[in-house]
Amino acid sequence: MCYKPLFPLCDMFMFYIFRKMSSPAKLRIILGERNLQKLILPDGIPASICELKELIKKQCGIERSFRLQYVDADFGNEFTNLDSISDVLDKSTLRVIFTQETSHLNQSPPPSSSATATSLDDSASGSSVDTDILSSPESTSSRSCWPLVFHIPRFSYETELQLYKANSAFKETGTLLNPNVKLKSAILDGLMEAIVQFKVYLSDAEVSEVAEALVKAHPCLKEPGSVSGFGGWKTSLKYKLGNYRSKQVGCPEVTVNSLKHKADDRRSPAYGIKKPKKAEVNYCPPYPTGESAESLEQIRVKLLSEVKIRNNEDKVAEMMGKTFALRRLEVVHDAPMVADFKARxxxxxxxxxxxxxFKRITTVQLQSKFFHQLDALSEKLTRVFARKGGVLGKRIKTIMVPMTQVESIDISRECILRALAVYLNEDPEKLIKDYRSDDLGIEQEMAETVFGIYLIRHEGADPDDDPEDVGITLEGVKVLSGLRNIPLAIVMLFGLVYALNIDYPPDLKYTFEALQKIIMAMEGNRLSKKVQTLKTLLA
Known part of the structure; x- marks a missing residue:
């Protein structure tokens, strides 16, 4: 006799959930650019998306709200918003999309028709856009980082209809579309709405990425005679971005980076302000919604007393985030001395x-990414250093000796960072100053240090003993102290270069270029010959 359950669909569903919960599973979680983690689920895939989110928050240390996307095989393995837990299988790849906090959303006005179209497209295309357009006065002082994969937005109804017909014709006969001026303008306008939600200054590689994504999404737009198939679209996008920036009169980021009449007109807002050269993204953001220079100055004054209160880091962090636009404008426009900045x-x-x-300025995680990348490259760097000959090779071998004597990740990192400077024919002792605690001239030497790290050891201490103090000195001012080791101090110094808008010192420019473009992979396509050679050897 065959057993027939009274509620077969319900029983099948419960059996499916039980089967998933009973077998262990692993998921790959994409948290950001080059930031991937493995999620171990001993009890299998949870029964709901909410439970899955809680597990991700717990194991990945996430506190912000987010939504999830999964790789959809039905649509060419593109990312699609996760709406059903049944789409999550063992060894699936999920992407975390951070969303705005409710308080920000409540302050935003009702979206216009164009904004509505953009938000609808976010869910349709799997875009990671969760911020307002830059030119909007409601935009906050932070911005999403450039997406791993740029998704083409949904255009207007008329434009989508024309592209649908042209794509169908291309599939049947291979006929390419030669868009008229109106259609091409509509496509470029739609792309601009998506682009400026991330940044208004794109690198050549990022423009290429957008143009390539366009012809992949709409093959009928490929250009005959073009090697890449999108060269003309790339050029058009560059001109469109230039025109867009010229119209953003009220956007501080565009104002301070404007090069028109910059060299000879002292009345220009951009006069005397250097062009960013270190891959800064959020160079000079607008004030947060409802705030002004006066209201942010009041918060700054309150901060002076808040930082003196113990266990008050969260309150200070909140106020620092809110005053970022005021602080950044001050750094860029006024270029204050370090002593004055420290006081304010x-x-x-x-x-x-x-x-x-650093995250506000560049949208990139600093400390975690730096150490992760350094550790990943340490073996290759060690092999490259070992092949170096001559005087520099002998000096590198001496620097690397502590790695073989003491098992410590901090000592290994320090040796590699010191050897990196020597390999690039620069002197790490110009960056790191070693002192003994009984030296009488420590304070005087620090007061004369323009840019560097100090390390103070006890008299008679061994090189592998913990130092008495490690810190950073800029323009003769001790700006950070109590750091645990040299690698952490180098990371913090690198971050302060961005926070205070400081140029790399001439006698260490190649070392810091390598830290930026090889270790941090920021603007890594434009390198000096010396750093390019090193990058090639590490490939």
Whole structure:
């Protein structure tokens, strides 16, 4: 006799859930650019998306709200918003998309028709856009980082209809579309709405990425005679971005980076302001919604007393985030001395806030990415250093000796960073100053240090003993102290270069270029010959 359940669909569903819960599973979680983690689920895939989110928050240390996307095989393995837990299988890849906090959303006005179209497209295309357009006065002082994969937005109804017909014709006969001026303008306008939600200054590689994504999404737009098939679209996008920036009169980022009449017109807002050269993204953001220079100045004054209160880091972090636009405008426009800046913004001078400020400026995680990339490249760097000959090779071998004597990740990192400077024919002793605690001239030497790291050891201490103090000195001012080791100090110094808009010192420019473009992979396509050679050897 065959057993027939009274509720077969319900029983099948419960059996499916039980089967998934009973077998262990692993998921790959994409948290950001080059930031992937493995999620171990001993009890299998959970029964709901909410439970899955809680597990991701717990194992990945996430506190912000987010949504999830999964790789959809039905649509060419593109990312699609996750709406059903049944789409999550063992060894699936999920992407975390951070969303705005409710408080920000409540302050935003009702979206216009164009904004509505954009938000609808976010869910349709799997875009990671969760911020307002830059030119909007409601935009906040932070912005999403450039997506791993740029998704083409949904255009207007008329434009989509024409592209649908042209794509169908291309599939049947291979006929390419030669868009008229109106259609091409509509496509470029739609692309601009998506682009400026991330940044208004794109690198050549990022423009190529957008143009390539366009012809992949709409093959009928490929250009005959073009090697890549999208060269003309790339050129058009560059002109469109230039025209867009010329119209953004009220956007501080565009104003301070404008090069028109910059060299000879002292009345220009951009006069005397250097062009960013270190892959800064959020160079000079607008004030947060409902805030002005006066209201942010009041918060800054309150910060002076808040930083003196113990166990008050969260409150300080919140206020520092809110005043970022005021602080950044001050740094870029006024270029204050370090002593003056420290007096006005003491809350920035901590490990936590240097990390946070770097993320606000570049949209890139500082400390975690730096050490992750350094550790990943350490074996290759060691092999490259070992092949170096001559005087520099002998010096590198001496620097690397502690790695073979002491098993310590901090010592290994320090040796590699010191050897990196020597390999690039620069002197690490110009960056790191070693002192003994009984030296009488420590304070005087620090007061004369323009840019560097100090390390103070006890008299008679061994090289592998913990130092008495490690810190950073800029323009004769001790800006950070109590750092645990040299690698952490180098990371913090790198972050302060961005936070204070400082140029790399001439006698260490190749070392810091390598840290930026090889270790941090920021603007890594434009390198000096010396750093390019090193990058080639590491490939």
């Amino acid at each position: 913004w003491p809350g920035l001078l901590s490990v936590r806030e240097v990390n946070a400020e």
